[in-house]
Amino acid sequence: MRLKKGMRLLVAKTIGQYINILSIVYPKKALHLAYSLFSQPKKGRITKDNLPKTLHNIPTKTYHVNEHQFQTYTWKGNNTVILLVHGWESNASRWKKTLPYLLQSGSTIIAIDAPAHGQSSGVEFNVPLYTTFINKVVEEQKPAIIIGHSIGGAACVYHQYLFPETSIKKMVVLGAPSDLKTLVDNYIQLLSLNAKMFKLMEGRFLKKFNFTFDAFSAKIFATKITIPGIIAHDTTDKVVAFEEGQKIASSWKNGRLIETVGLGHSMHDEALYKEIYSFLFEK
Template identity: 70%
Template sequence: MNFKKNIRSIIIKSVGQYINFLHIVQPKKALHLSYAFFSQPRIGRITKENLPKVLQNTHKETFQHNEDYFQTYTWKGNNTKILLVHGWESNSARWEKTLPYLQKSGSTIIALDAPAHGQSSGKEFNVPRYAEFINKVVKKFEPNIIIGHSIGGSACLYHQYLHPETSIQKMIILGAPSDLKTLLDNYIQLLSLNPKMHPLLEKQYLKNFNFKLDNFSVAALAKQIKIEGIIAHDTNDTVVAFEEGQKIANNWKNSRFITTTNLGHSMHDDNLYQEISHYLFGAKQ
């Protein structure tokens, strides 16, 4: 495992060095490559022929949205519906360890593959597009509960801010980042990129989505969220800093903040899932 991590670290640093070199000789190409590396997932794809076992015995639907299509998987149950929203470089199979706790309630469970992940189309992942996918699924299935992990949690919060009047009554957010600017800062640090790349990447986001990174903070948006829910974040999360979860919790007034330790970014844990199940279903479990 450490060997794989070392190899990955070497590859990441090599990419960063190459981008820094390009920035000197071909700055436009350097910007294109660095933006692509930041926004295009390298893992998380699945195919019908190589579908993880947990997704095989589900009702599958493919939805069209503008030029994109995206995949959903449904475990059919009662009239209580739960929507699961995964994070970066993942897919709907990431919920395998969570499902048993939710299925005890008899609920209908729907999982969604993000843009450029799983069996959904596209090369680029971003929160605004993910929120559009979520909204189409919410309109179709009318879930009562939404659960998001990592940047999928950020997309859930952003969707709830944009569309407060939906069927969703409770929201669970696991290990989610708050500020897009913080993610970009971490990305630049991870690749050891030339600091001059930062304003260039910010301009690219402004061009593509018509917002400045400083203005895109789900913690700030959380002030407007009226439904209740849980935010859980691990103190040893090395992917999304614990402080990001704290910022969201401080602004989402109807939320409860759960602190975990030594779970890392995945947040898979029996005790945590039992606590979430009790919160959602109470004596029904």
């Protein structure tokens, strides 16, 4: 395991060195490569022929947003609709351990495949695009509850910030990052990219999305959220630091932080699910 981790780190540093050298002579090519590595998932794709068991014989629907298309899966129940939003390099099947608890409520559950994940189209993932997918489902299916994991949780927060007046009444965010700058800093550090590449990356985000790294923050977005919510984060999470969850909770007026220990980034736990169920369905 340590050997594999060491090899991955060596490969990352080698790629980073190549990008740094490339930035001197071909900055546009260096930026294209750096941005692609940051925004294009390597895992999470599925097809109709290799569907995980969780998604077998589940009714699907394909939505269209401009040139993009994305897939949803529905477990039909009553008129209370729950929307599930997965994270990076995953797909709708990541909810297989969560579904049994939610299905006890009798609710209709809809799980979405993110951009460039699952059976959705594209090669690039970004939160603004994911948010348009989420909003398409929210407008049509009118969910009362939205649950997001990891970057999917951050997308839920951003969606509620952009569209506060929707059908959504409660939100649960699991292991979500707060600050885009933290994600970029970690990426820059992993590849040991130089200061020039950081500036080029931020310029790319500013031009493409019209925001700086510092401005895109779930902590900032949460200040505008009025619905009640849970922010659950594990102190041993090695993918998204516990402090990120604290940031979101600190500015969410009606948000409650649940601190777990030993669950890592996956956040699968019976006690946690029971507490979430109580928050969602018990008066």
